[in-house]
Structure formats: C-alpha cells, structure tokens
Amino acid sequence: MTSGDDPTQGLREALEVSPDNVPLRVHLAKSLVGLGRFNEAEQEYRAALARSPNDVAIKLGLANVYRQMEQTSQAMVIVENVCGKQDAPAEAHVLYARLLLQEGDVRGAVAQYKVALEIDPDSADDELGEQLGVGDEYENGEIFQGRVRETACGGEGKFETEIERPELTFADVGGMEAVKEEIGIKILYPLKHPEMYEVYGKQVGGGILMYGPPGCGKTYLARATAGEIGAGFLSVGISDVLDMWSGQSERNLRQLFQQARYHKPCVLFFDEVDALGGRRSDMLSGSGRQLINQFLSEMDDVASSNEGVLVLAATNAPWHVDPAFRRPGRFDQVLFVPPPDAEARLDILRLHLAGKPQKDIDMRQVANKTDSFSGADIRTLVDQAVESKLREAIKSGTPQPLTTKDILAAVKNLKPTTREWFSTARNYALYSNQGGVYDDVLKYLNL
Secondary structure: OOHHOOOOOOHHHHHHOOOOHHHHHHHHHHHHHHHHHHHHHHHHHHHHHHHOOOOOHHHHHHHHHHOOOOOOHHHHHHHHHHOOOOOOOOHHHHHHHHHHHOOHHHHHHHHHHHHHHHHOOOHOOOHHHHHHOOOEEEEEEEEEOOOOOEOOOOOOOEEEOOOOOOOOOOOOOOHHHHHHHHHHHHHHHHHOHHHHHHOOOOOOOOOEEOOOOOOOOOOHHHOOOOOOHHOOOEEEEEHHHOOOOOOOHHHHHHHHHHHHHHOEEEEEEEHHHHHOEEHHHOOOOOOHHHHHHHHHHHHOOOOOOOOOOOEEEEEOOHEEHHHHHHHOOOOOOEEOOOOOHHHHHHHHHHHHOOOEEEEEHHHHHHHOOOOOOOOHHHHHHHHHHHHHHHHHOOOOOOOOOEOOOHHHHOOOOOOOOHHHHHHHHHHHHHOOOOHOOOOOHHHHHHO
C-alpha cells in the first residue's frame, strides 16, 4: 500500500506535528480497528495510554483490540482491572461478558451482561443478548423479562407464582426419619399445637436450610412438609426472582413474601438458595448485595409479620450461602439431607419400577447394593437396566421382564454421583466448620 492509498495518512501526519494529542491518537487507533489493522491499532492505543494512563476508554479500546486479535488473556487483565472499580462503565461489563463467553464461561458472561444493563439499559446488544439467552419483552409500557404479572390479593398489580396444595405427606417419604423429625419439631408441631407456643409467647414460623448432595429429595421433603400440615406451597427458583432491571429483583422477592403471607399457613420454598443468597463478599455488583439485604429484611419481617409463613430453602453448596442467613430468626436450623438410606432406596426403586415388566426382583438386595446412590442415581439405574433389556428384545424379537440380575448388572456400571459432592463437602467440614454446621457430614463420613 502506497502512502497515497493509506486512508490514515492524514491522521499520521497530524500526529507528527502534535505527538501528544491523545484524542487524535485514539481517533487514529479507532480508524485502524475499522480497517482491520489490529497490530497497528494496538501500538497507537498503547502510545495513547502511555500519555493518559488512567483513561478508561483507552484501556477498553486496547482490550477490544486484544479480543479481536484473540489475545483473550491480555484483554481479560485490562477489563478485570476496569470492572473492579465501582465507577466502571456499562461498556466495560459488556466487553467483559464477550470475553467470558469467548472463554466458555456462559454463567459469568450472563452476570456481567446483566450488570451492564443495570448501569445503562442502552448498552443492550441484541446479538450478545441472544447468544446469552438474555432477552426482554415490552408490554404495557414496561420492560419485563418473560414475566407474567397478575393482580394479586390486594388488587395491586404484582408478580405472582402458583400456590400449590400438595397431597404428598411424610408417609410418602421413605426413610429419612431423622430429617423428618427435625422438621416436625421446628415446623409441624408449632402449627398443630399453636396454643403451646402462645403460652410462651413464641411466634409460629421460621426457617430451615436443607443442604446435601443433589438429587437426594430436598424439594420432595419441602413439598411433603406443606402437605403434612395442609399448607400452601410456594416454590421459588432463581428465575422467578432475578431480573435484569435494577430494583426489579428486590420487588419480585418482596411480592413473593407478600403472597405467602396472604395465603398462610404457607411454606415458602427457595430452591438453590445459594444463587439468591450467596456471600456478599463474592458479589460482583452492588445489585447482588441489595438483593441479599432485601432477602434478609423479608425474613426479619421488618415491615410485615411472617406469622404462619414457613421458609424452607435447599442448597447443594451451603458454604456459598451468606452467613447472615444463619442468624437467629432466619435459617437458624440447618439440616443435612444425606443420600437416601436403605429403606428410602427401596421405596424409590419400587416407584421407578412400577408399571414396568418384571419378574421376582429382589428389591431389598438391590437397595443394599446401591449405598450412597441418590434418588436421581436410582432413576438412572432403572433407565439403564430398561435400555439394556430393550436392546435384547429388539435382537430377539421377544420382550422379556426385568430381573434382579438385570438391575445388578446396571449397578456395576454406575458410580454414585454423590461422591463428587462429598469430596468437596469433606474439605469444608474438616477445615471450615465454624459452629459445627457440618458436623453431620463428618458423622456421615465417619470422620
């Protein structure tokens, strides 16, 4: 390319006259980016940064050049530094989201993109939002994110989720007697005998945090708790609360508590509560901390009474839950929900084998051979045994019933998924067990 063909030649000549003109140098860098000449753009951005080391726009420009050159680590260092400051602009978080997505960290990318939208809704990028699955709908003059707001108890427009009336009771929960007993003492007895609590001026309500390996029946127990006392059951997942718009997540949470208070007695169940009530010290943005503060305020019933509202929560990672949630009056009862015991495994096995062709299956033997299996593992076990039997039937042309041998053959090919969870939990139980929170884990592991 001759100098006469270079569209940036005029800018370069101007810089020779005024080499310390930072805006002019940034303009040249941007022009080079537009021409796809990233190596030259990098040099100009670096020269501009040397003259104005605290200019955030120049830093982001250089980081974007590195991203275009697929030098992700260099870009990440710059962007992490910018986003670590309280006044980081929305475009910094958008760029951070792009880099995280490039690295395969979709969850982190979504979090950063939502932070950007909280700072400045105009920073929305349709293409990036589609890639991350973060979209919105425009309805009645307000932007929602796939939410349906209905008219609730007070005639005021509110966000609601469905109130269930479970028919499931503790009689339907096999085994787990120790956990059921703890829930009974904390929740069931106060509701069945409120007069005893009135004598001592004790309010009916409170919170229990259940933790343990995934797939071990925490949600099932919560639903059975509501059924046991004929209470409403309000199941809340992270998608029911989190909203990309600033302040809306807190309003969603407040309205869910209000809905539970209106329908009392009501069991308000938070699944994966660590996603809503994570440690504030780990939060990337102030919005996350505000949501936790709102959660704590609702549990403390500062503005409204939680009499008759029973708050249950489940998590696979209790070590990520903010310690403030375990203070008296909040989740002051922490229950370990272990993998199902032999009796529970027997019931789960019967449930998943029901309606399937079978012949003289020794379910007790299978239950004894599946120590440490979660309920989800047992479902997988039955599915694999059925698939193996189907392959045989297709080859022979004659369907045969499942036998004990078929199930035990499948057991040999499966390892309990709970082992990975216990390997992590063991470290927390041994080295971060303040107040004996994880003593039940140590007991279960015979440590």
